[in-house]
Amino acid sequence: MGRWDDGGSPDNGRSPDNGRSGKKRNYFKLIRRIIFVGFAVVAAVVLFVYFSTAGLNIEIIQRGGPVETISVKLSNNNFNSINNVTVQFDDDPIQPLGNMGPFASIFVSPDGGDSNFKKVVVKANNGQIEATKNR
Numbered sequence: 001m002g003r004w005d006d007g008g009s010p011d012n013g014r015s016p017d018n019g020r021s022g023k024k025r026n027y028f029k030l031i032r033r034i035i036f037v038g039f040a041v042v043a044a045v046v047l048f049v050y051f052s053t054a055g056l057n058i059e060i061i062q063r064g065g066p067v068e069t070i071s072v073k074l075s076n077n078n079f080n081s082i083n084n085v086t087v088q089f090d091d092d093p094i095q096p097l098g099n100m101g102p103f104a105s106i107f108v109s110p111d112g113g114d115s116n117f118k119k120v121v122v123k124a125n126n127g128q129i130e131a132t133k134n135r
Contacts, residue, residue, distance in 0.1 A: 053077050058120055058133040061107075070115040072108045072133075074122055076100040082124040089117040100124070 059073040072089075074097070076082055085097040089110040097106060110117055122131045 050077075056082065056122060056124060056129055056131045058122055058131050060120065060133060060135055062115075068115065070109065072120055073105055074100070074108060075105045076103065078102060082129060084126055085122065085124045088121045088123075090119055092117070 055078060057075040057077060059075070060070070061073060062068070062070045072087070074085070074087065079102050081099060081101050083099045085100050085106075086094045087097060087108050088094045092111060095108065095111065097108065100106065118135050120133045120135075123129065
């Protein structure tokens, strides 16, 4: 008569009467999704860290001991070069530093060994980029 006269069922053997639940779990697809979600989370964290530290950063480093030294680390955490970088400690004369390439760092000390400065001002790209750090 019909197509199912041979005694088989239309669900290809996955009926509850033969011990299977009707849904077959595919572990390969589940593992693949977990890996893709993991890559997406790692990419989001890396981008967040990169964008939070991108730009021109100033770090004041003070070392004690028999001879106390103080220096300022300027970092360009960007994919682009910055030009005409200058640094000024308080009201001292401006020190030209030149150009900084991508992901470059420069250590600068105040002229004359004056370690009592309160503020560092860094300008670049003819004043378009400016960063200030207070001590």
